[in-house]
Amino acid sequence: MSIIEEISELLQNGKAKKVKELVRQALEEGYDPKVILNEGLLSGMMIVGGKFKNNEVFVPEVLVSARAMNAGLTILEPKLVEVSNEPIGKAVIGTVKGDLHDIGKNLVVMMLKGAGFETYDIGVDVEADTFIAKAEEVGADIICMSALLATTMAGMQECINKLQESNLRDKYIVMIGGAPVNENFAKQIGADYYTPDAVTAAEVAKSAVQGR
Numbered sequence: 001m002s003i004i005e006e007i008s009e010l011l012q013n014g015k016a017k018k019v020k021e022l023v024r025q026a027l028e029e030g031y032d033p034k035v036i037l038n039e040g041l042l043s044g045m046m047i048v049g050g051k052f053k054n055n056e057v058f059v060p061e062v063l064v065s066a067r068a069m070n071a072g073l074t075i076l077e078p079k080l081v082e083v084s085n086e087p088i089g090k091a092v093i094g095t096v097k098g099d100l101h102d103i104g105k106n107l108v109v110m111m112l113k114g115a116g117f118e119t120y121d122i123g124v125d126v127e128a129d130t131f132i133a134k135a136e137e138v139g140a141d142i143i144c145m146s147a148l149l150a151t152t153m154a155g156m157q158e159c160i161n162k163l164q165e166s167n168l169r170d171k172y173i174v175m176i177g178g179a180p181v182n183e184n185f186a187k188q189i190g191a192d193y194y195t196p197d198a199v200t201a202a203e204v205a206k207s208a209v210q211g212r
């Protein structure tokens with residue numbers, strides 16, 4: 001078994017400490033960080049996701065795998081993020097109210113930092129008002145909202161409505177993403193952009209801010 005397959009397997013078994021060690025070892029052995037991310041960590045998480053869907057594993061198992069994923073990401077982050085000196089803009093990002101999923105959001109945070117954004121990660125289960133208050137506090141250019149549950153997507157609409165009510169809608173670029181979200185939903189709620197993955201999110205955020 002290759003070290004990358006081993007990382008995937010250990011992640012599926014929720015072995016956070018071992019995952020961390022092997023990610024470090026793989027980097028030392030010269031593996032591309034993106035290969036470690038995509039073929040090791042994310043591929044393991046996708047297998048867990050499939051089993052979760054089919055009721056073969058349950059929340060506690062998924063949770064330990066998610067912890068192992070985040071443990072691996074902490075080692076990979078400095079390699080994935082090459083922060084430029086001059087920030088190109090300020091981004092506020094979080095997962096919407098009622099939603100505790102943060103793995104995808106954390107990846108978007110990394111890529112935004114890598115693209116040169118001063119990035120304010122306000123965590124999970126974030127109220128619509130909190131996105132706006134943070135954006136106002138730091139003078140953000142872009143508000144980024146993530147949702148993984150069909151039931152929490154409405155939090156994105158709520159934030160945009162509140163921006164409109166406060167006459168702040170034009171002040172911020174609004175980007176949304178996450179598995180249940182799509183382009184149509186973005187149009188429907190009046191978001192500026194939907195992006196399907198972390199790399200695209202950072203690219204689109206960069207060109208949107210530079211095009212202002």
Ligand code: B1M
Pocket residue numbers: 042045046048049050052053059060062063066067098099100101102103104105107108144145146147148149150151175176177178179180195196197198199201
């Ligand atoms: Co949850 N969960 N979960 N879960 N969980 C899903 C999302 C689910 C699809 C599983 C399933 O049933 N097949 C399902 C949602 C169904 C739906 O609503 N459509 C689900 C459910 C039902 C639940 C609970 C309700 C289960 C329960 O309690 N009975 C519960 C809800 C808790 C809550 O949030 N209130 C729950 C709990 C959990 C755990 C806590 C156990 C854990 C989360 C741990 C954590 O995040 N720290 C968890 C996990 C891990 C998953 C799955 C297995 C994996 C999600 C993940 O991290 N994927 C997931 C199944 C799946 O997605 N296949 C599932 C990897 C990650 C890199 O991808 O987050 O999609 P993703 O991010 C991508 C893109 O979407 C995009 O970029 C990323 C990659 O480049 N992206 C953005 C994300 N945000 C973006 C923002 C952007 C742009 C792009 O711009 C702003």
